[in-house]
Amino acid sequence: MELKELLTHIDHTNLSQTATWGEIKQLCDEGIKYNVASVCIPASYVKQASEYVSGRIPICTVIGFPNGYSTTAVKCFEAIDAISNGAAEIDMVINIGWLKDVKYDEILDEIRAVKGACGNKTLKVIIETHFLTEEEKIIMCKLISQSGADFIKTSTGFVQAGATLEDIKLFRENVSSNVKIKAAGGIRGIADAMEFIAAGTDRIGTSRVINEVISMEKQGV
Numbered sequence: 001m002e003l004k005e006l007l008t009h010i011d012h013t014n015l016s017q018t019a020t021w022g023e024i025k026q027l028c029d030e031g032i033k034y035n036v037a038s039v040c041i042p043a044s045y046v047k048q049a050s051e052y053v054s055g056r057i058p059i060c061t062v063i064g065f066p067n068g069y070s071t072t073a074v075k076c077f078e079a080i081d082a083i084s085n086g087a088a089e090i091d092m093v094i095n096i097g098w099l100k101d102v103k104y105d106e107i108l109d110e111i112r113a114v115k116g117a118c119g120n121k122t123l124k125v126i127i128e129t130h131f132l133t134e135e136e137k138i139i140m141c142k143l144i145s146q147s148g149a150d151f152i153k154t155s156t157g158f159v160q161a162g163a164t165l166e167d168i169k170l171f172r173e174n175v176s177s178n179v180k181i182k183a184a185g186g187i188r189g190i191a192d193a194m195e196f197i198a199a200g201t202d203r204i205g206t207s208r209v210i211n212e213v214i215s216m217e218k219q220g221v
Helices: 003-007 021-034 043-053 072-084 096-100 104-118 134-147 165-174 190-198 208-218
Strands: 010-013 038-041 059-063 089-093 122-126 151-153 180-184 203-206
Touching (some): 003 208, 038 043, 043 059, 072 104, 089 104
Parallel strands (some): 059 089, 089 122
């Protein structure tokens, strides 16, 4: 895969608690310049960013983030609010406690409710693989396949470990053909991202790929 094509799979991301508008604006400028899939930003900046980019790039944001234990009603409100502000893609975190409590019906109902709130916008479901057993990961693959969500996503990037190639392989073997895969957390750069795409990943959430591209350009590579 050529670098130009790789960039179309990147959700150029800044979800730092300290992110300023200047940094978000720069992220948007970079995303537009390098033709990435989307920019993934905090919900508080969605309206401003959407107005700034004027349709030149999709805006993605996160809900129930990063812990996932907001109520379903709150997650739905967050999704509706983000979309009304211009978000085209929503990344939600599951209730991990419910998964540990074997509340599979509740998890499925919640994902379906959030997808309903998203309408025709893209919904990615973050399962935070670091906290899950292999069996729980497979269960989430099955639930997400039934839910109507568009993506299964590995991680928030806010815990000690993020995406692994082993998890991508497990996802690919257990999700239905209509569910895409997003890897996030710990993607180190271009070479790493290429490996994840080769393993079956459809999207990658990171800022490191674009940062590496910018560094290469400065060096004349």
